[in-house]
Amino acid sequence: MNVRVSRAKMGWLGLYAATYLTFIYLPVLLLPVFSFNDAIYVAFPIKGFTLKWWEEMVAHEGMLQSLRNSLKVGVAVSIISTVFGVLAAKAFTRYRMPGSRALTGFFSIPLVIPLIILGIALLTVLTTVGVSLSLYTIMLGHVVICVPFAMFIMISRLEGFDQSVEEAAQDLGETPWMTFWRVTFPLALPGIMASMLLTFTISFDEFLLAFFLAGDQLTLPIYIWGQLRFPKKLPSVLALGSAILLATTILVTVAMMFVRRKGD
């Protein structure tokens, strides 16, 4: 049966779609617009074009330092949690284990615990055992919430290709480790890339855990939150936000391309 949508219905659907997209993207698109606006206050009408906020942003050492911190944490978290995710996924998809279903559930608990609770809990434990807060404690917190994402991406990837190719590699003389390296890894690579990009993005804009676990070195979201108290700093924050928006869009687009790419 051919479903033909009537013209009137199309109109309503179109209106709905347009409203929806406007609500989601318009505020985000205002960010770059105001970052070029020659005024301190974020308000219409637009006063004029200027690059001074961008110049201020580039010259702002505190902001750039927190950006570097965020990148460090993000890269480390993406690598660590993806490694854990690959190992967990390999175990869940390739070995017969008692209680593996319960274990997957257990691994995904960090996804459903409110971050504020997780943050307080981690903070309590870390201070109790006497670990001083630093970028490493932020990394730790982020790894906890990123591993489930990495694991589920990798499980779907490893389940997605025919597992007899791994047996074939062993049959052709390769040890389990070389089999992983020559067969499993290249076939899982799109999933690994997607997992690294996603976990990086999660870590990069995570606020709550970082807020609880930060020492004297701040990550970008905490820094930006601190800057909001100073109206004069806001436009340069907008400039930074626009830059990050652009970078994130590129990253996620690339990640989606990897996820969609079929390995066989």
Added chain:
Amino acid sequence: MPDEAFISILDVSKHFGPVKAVDRVSINIAQGEFFALLGPSGCGKTTLLRMLAGFEAPTLGEIYIDDQPTASMPPYQRPVNMVFQNYAIFPHLNVYQNIAFGLRKEKLSRSDLDARVNEALALIKLEGYGTRGANELSGGQRQRVALARALIKRPKVLLLDEPLGALDKKLREQMQIELRQLQKSVGITFVFVTHDQEEALTMSDRIAVMSEGHVLEIGSPEGLYERPRTRFVADFIGTMNFFEGRVRAREGGKIAVDAERVGEVQVPADDYDFNAGDTVVVALRPENIRMRPGRPDLTANMAHGTMSNAAYLGDRAHIYVQTEGSEQPILVAMQNLDGAASSATHGERSVALQWSEQAVLLLRPE
């Protein structure tokens, strides 16, 4: 039984929890033999093959390959290679890389490697396909690449897990012959798993028929088809009519059996140790029954009936003949010689069936 066992499967069992997938199986396979493991799905044949490859460890028993015990040998150290059911072609590699995959450890020079791979490509008649991606191959080509990838390792034994199952009928028949010729030319022992009895008959030197984890019979294709010793094998290989019966007498070098539907059956006594009063199963291949119209007087090895149904199969016809007082028809196969089958399917409905003493098999009831 071969003189020298190249592969010895000694009293091997494999249990998966409470399930005995393979139950106390012993098989000896000679060097250079084309050996088939035949049985319906779930009979344990693939599990047995996977134990030969090293992917499963026997729960009990021991497997020797070329006099070496294999218990502590992982798959990557065994002198065997396998062609997987779905071929397991590496999707991220091209044909050349797939075939060369197992040669990494031999550390060949570039030119030696090229020579080996090209030789393998020639063997499977895919010269010039080296740069093709794994996804650009047809089913038949994938099957050949899987074969070349295993054979290039020069294994002592090649294991094949239903290698022709995914191919269409014409290609399958062609590959059966090619595989058989290939095996003869490379001289490697082939162990071949299939559920297709016709395939096993066409290709193998010997066949082990398996059911529910057990090996029921091992024998040549001719032996298993013409002289099966169990009802399961008689039924599984080819088609067979079965009639329950009781031995009436053993005299004058003959055994006389009273059987349901077909009356008195006489068989040469030399082949059997049945005596008067024993219950037996009379087995008769459809192609060994001759059919002609009319109702002549009955003697031994004859029956009357009425044609109830006929299936025209082109080269032959299957005719179902109903005997008096029985629901179950007797199946008669008739060669379509000069159109005999097509005229028979339209001919006289009252017929006489007749067969020779040699065509009758007596089996022990199960």
